[in-house]
Amino acid sequence: MADPVLTVRNLNVRFRTGDGILHAVKGIDLDVNAGETVAIVGESGSGKSQTMMSVMGLLASNGWAEGSVKYRGEELVGLSPEKLNRYRGSKLTMIFQEPMTSLDPLYRIGEQLALPLTTHGGLSKVEARRRAIELLELVRIPDPQRRIDSYPHEMSGGQRQRVMIAMALANNPDVLIADEPTTALDVTVQARILELLADLQKRLGMSIVFITHDLGIVRRFADRTYVMKRGEVVESGTTEDIFAAPKHPYTRMLIDAEPTGHKEPAPTNAPLVLDARDVKVSFVLKSNLFGKPIHVLNAVDGVSLSVRGGETVGVVGESGSGKSTLGRAVLRLQPASGMVRFEDRNLMPLDRAGMRPLRRHLQLVFQDPFGSLSPRMTAGEIVTEGLLVHEPRISRKDRDRRAAQAFEEVRLEPAWRNRFPHEFSGGQRQRIAIARAMILHPKLVVLDEPTSALDRSVQKEIVDLLRDLQKAHGLAYVFISHDLAVVRALSDEIMVMKSGKVVERGPAEAIFERPQEDYTRDLIAAAFLKEREAQTALPAASLAS
């Protein structure tokens, strides 16, 4: 039974940084047997990626590995890149988290696919091209004869990840390392990529090492699992055992961190905060010589949305479905047609100046906690910037006091308000972004994927925080997300959007228990909610291939 292809013994990875030596991987042991799927689970910073990066010799230039990594008995640690190249790309291959940027934008797909074939397989250019077409067929890219001459930018994220898989499989590897291969993709695309990987493994018989933070994926695909925390393996064993009886508290915490629970229903007599009817946003993609539009994209196509105080409406859909555009349109941050009322006022006739006094009641929190905070302002300045506009009279001292209060409210240490954004973690930054919205005492907050960039355990904290704030202040939320687990934990009502239209809407539980549309079923199936709540009977949704 034990036929290890890859043996890792006492592996240490260190990085030389400005603050001294960072010990990222602390003497871990790990085995990968032939044909099995191994998952390495952990949160960001746990060292799970760096472990596999050092196996592949891909550590950043300030990092180095010590210990032993053996591929079929041959030591890989300490090999020169030239010697390592005998294994990389042929026996050991890797696909990455970022399908959008992992292919060279300046070369055609075919040229890139041919590289490992001509280098390791010794194929001629003509043979390599023929084999490349076969590989594209293998990873189910439609029309491979034509697509082989495409450039990466002409393909979607899912297709690019398929091309990456094709490149990794080009020389029939023994081990395929997949570093969060689906994190950057839409849920339904995720599901298809994972299905493809599972299917290819069955057919080609290689081992797969899955690096992931998504326990749904682990439960579904992995034979054995290693749980990593701060550079150490805290628990390992068969996936079944680990999920059935997690031994280490960290594992239990990870499993518990899956967003669960439901929102307490909002009071039905609460006043309507936002009432939007028939909202339309269209973008002109192409116009003719006289500026007359030829090709128009209807990003939001006649959507209605109303939210009461204390209520959360979840807007779900894949990227490009128009959900973020809708969020911006109801805040009048995006030119739109239709009707938008805030409390008793019609917002549509108002211009920028007319909107300004209302802005404090209408706040927005973005997805990217790294890009949406100015790096040159302290956290306190960022949080109180809105006060300068909406309450210009209050003194500097009062502003500072308000900042400290806001920090406390989002459970950040008030003393940290003089720090700069880069000194905070992703979750803390998102708290700053939330504090920036809350300090103005808004009535409606549009939350645009506020938890998507965060680890599950951090997500859970943010979800709890958002729930508490809503309860304390009777806030109305429009919660935009593609993550159905989080949406489910927060929403009263859910709208499912596709191509700018609402395909399904209703109370949260009804949507999850009795989805009417295929698209909704796809989304739910793809989110592996079934596995997450094995006891709740959900309709068996088939994965569309």
Place this chain on the structure above:
Amino acid sequence: MLSFIMRRFLTAIPTLLVIVTISFFLIRLAPGGPFDLERPLEAKVMENLNRIYQLDKPLIQQYWLYLSAVMHGDFGPSFILRDFTVGELFARGLPISMTLGALAISLAILVGGTLGTIAALRQNSLADYIVTGLGAMGLTIPNFVVAPVLQIVFGLALAWLPVAGWANGTPRNLIMPVIVLALPQIAVVARMTRAAMIENLRSNHIRTLRSLGLPWHVIVRHALRGASLPVISYLGPAAAALLTGSVVVETIFGLPGIGRYFVEGALNRDYTLVMGTVVVVAVFVLLFNLVVDILYAVVDPRIRFD
């Protein structure tokens, strides 16, 4: 692509017209005229001169006259170099300036690109520090210092190269001016190539190539192509500036290029000469911006012209 180039040529015409118009009236705003000397000329002589050169007509009429002449390729007579038309001066000087500029820019790409690549591949090594250090020197030491030093060392002390002069473009005479002209460009190109290469070598698609176990030269080739983009966009305007001559280098090495005409023309209120220089420089800038855009599209398939 072809329609894009045509469109760019068409939009160049109004751009040129605006440039010509603004500079025509600007230089006229400057006090003094082409025939103002230390000792004023006799009124009669002045009147005659102004009549011959049509400076006695209303300004707007002069503007029309100039514009229609330029349309026919006639840049008018020079006011100070009286035996020549501006066209003749450029016909003689421009090829010299262009030869120097083209050689300098080629040298900059070759040497700067190579040095930048080496520095990026050996980041934080001695080689890297040397390249970065030389780059800083190349940028900060002005060419009117470098040129005389080279002249003293190689022209006088070692007597390997002629100190100055054009000598019908003999290669030996070109070496020093081309080097002086190229040095700051080498520095800039090396720095830009280094920065762009480092960024590219760290990018995800290069990591993919490494994960596939591809040899070093494939990786460098891929990184170089990506790194060439910012360098290309810098080189366009730089080439336009170099090919239209450098006052300092041409003066120090006694080269009859067109670089000095701008200064001489402006100081002497030689209206036609200044205008001619403006038009030539403008044409070069427009042309090289177009070349940059075309090159960009050749290198980067994401750029499309519709």
